[in-house]
Amino acid sequence: MTAAPLPADEYRRLLDLARYQILDTGQDETFDRITRLAARVLNVPVAVLNLVDQHRQWGKSAYGLGDTTAPRHDSFCAWTILDDRPLVVENAPQDARFRQNPMVTGAPHIHMYAGAPLISPAGHRIGTLCVTDDKPHPLSPGDLQALQDLAAIAMNELELRRQQLEAQHDAQAQRQQVAELRRTLEQARILEGVSSLMDLDLEPEAATLAAASLISEAIGADYAGLLTWHGDSFTVQAAHHQPGLPAQVLALAEQLPHLPGGVTRTLRGLDRPLYLANYAAHPQALPALVEAGVAQAAWVPLGEGEAGPTLLLALRVQGHAVTDWRAGDRTLLEAAGRTIRHALQRHAALQQVHEQARQDALTGLFNRRAFDEDLDTREAAGEPFALALVDVDGLKGVNDTEGHAQGDRLLQVFGAALAAQVGEGGAAYRVGGDEFALLVPDQSQEELLERIDVAMGAAQQITVQRTGASTGVVRWNDAPSRSTRLTLADERMYAAKRRRHATQQH
Template identity: 55%
Template structure:
């Protein structure tokens, strides 16, 4: 083919080529919807569970066989959830009887694998565990997909009676009921967790509404503006887990940092230089800014709340969180509370300044 470039097969076509080359003869028609249904059960690669182990023990005892297994058929493997008589195994899908057993609604019965052309060269027939007899009933989901099997095995060939097949089908139906019960339990747990999170968020919202109402009430008191901000700051600090608050006041090129509340002196001294180094970009900010912890080395989480002007000085409230787990980032609900509080305080200060100007 000189003068022509060879076309590279797409990734998707390569996947289908491999599938067709290896397992096309044992793929159900609805293979990919079947795999999606299997995924809904979240069962693959999980630990042993007594409810499934019990079924394999019961199958071995009732049908008088040395080995019983409950296997799920994944895309490229057969994975064992429960087993009696042999350890749980993971095997290549083309090498295992179960890959054929899910092709039909009726159980697959192989009385002597060495005389069956489909399996006589299988590694588990010619090698360990030297399987001769296999009977497997499919695990069929309510959606009609066969996602695995309950199967019995023997190293000796043997006849499987019709009554044994019916018993195996009944046990497979029980196993499917257990799988369905497990799936529904997981879904209920997730729904309960989601509901718990919603309740927690609702409580947080109500608490924040009370905090905002408290801030508004404080700003309506007959207090000096600086005193009003100092009274409102602890409410916000407690709501968001801040352990230090500061009022930043700019007059022309000068900035004063006034720490509010009872923050330890050694803490405020170390934080003052830090706040001064970061404050300049926020001097003219009109909206709050939130810095998560660690954005600049070991910096704590900071919230910068613009409050407009206070007696002719640009005013900014800073909240500092301790460097503790759970306080490194600002949640959206916390940002919403502080943003609303910033607007509330700024409006109250502007109203008070206008009133003072009118009275003078």
């Protein structure tokens, strides 16, 4: 027995066959009518509609036989798809290609085979409509033409079915697109509402509670609350709950802070949302909440409130129609979280400026008070840092010859350039009339002096007077305490000033 060779276009043929999504589908009366008609018209006991896959022939419809699936190397149809014309085998037991074929030596004992290829609009032969008989059965030219006509009808049905499937797929995709657009618009509406709430003249806590309620209702949460940390403990304020919620869940605000352990106690420093689709499966799940029916939980960080870090807690209970935190839920929660977080940060910044007046009015830099507070903070943190005290030389000359407005402009340009040079984690301060300071993460004196020289270079462009910057740099390990660091920086600054004056006199 000889297996059929592969068609020259085999790869493209298989891709074309896959487009019809027909393999391994169920019975279809449309194709059964064609095989019944083929058997009747050609007066044969067996008619089959076969598709030839990579390693097998698979029967979509068969009249006179059961399952016609067979390995491709045993397939008569694999020979038929090599040509556009019908393949006729009049005496299979005498044909060298088929006499050892199991379908010849055994059931259905094929003696005569005739197959017409199913030719797709792309020109690929993806299968056959074939007839067989277990005894000699000559076929006339009219018989073969009828077989070809029926094969063409079958191919038309396959093509129609493909087009319908693609139309259904396109319609489904369009419905999904419309649904996604609606969800996006709804999310935009919710986010707009959250933003509006945070802009109202409300206390941050009240605005955040109202925003949390709006968000939670939009995602279908059964319960939502705000968790605010106070040191190592926290409090819970209910923001939203669905009617009919179990009493154990409603009592969450009172119970949760007093229950030992739990997921929440590990989340004080949470900086990204945490979603649990199966709360009970978490190793730190609280039995009381599991017994109350909590199924899903989400924690979304909202930034620093007035008391401390704040989280939005959203819960769904057993039996909820949605069994996971969907992509849309997460998108809305995270976008709303950012909106609230930014609003809280803005409020905190404005409050801080208002209460502490930490900003220098002329340059926009931090002032002396801010410098003292920030230096204390860095000292307490115990992390390496460097500080620089800077005195602008030549300011009096600018004021005397070009006017105080130009002197102010010199300070403003220097301050802006200095702020641009401090880098990440650093801050620039105006601590006196012509005195500035820098606090930055630990770095070498050379690097810090270079930053200050760049800033001074920018300031020197606005005046014809001789100006410069005398700087004293101290790294955190140059002196043992705050006061000694400041004293050392001051001494180094005045030493630099003396050297500058000596150089100018010579």
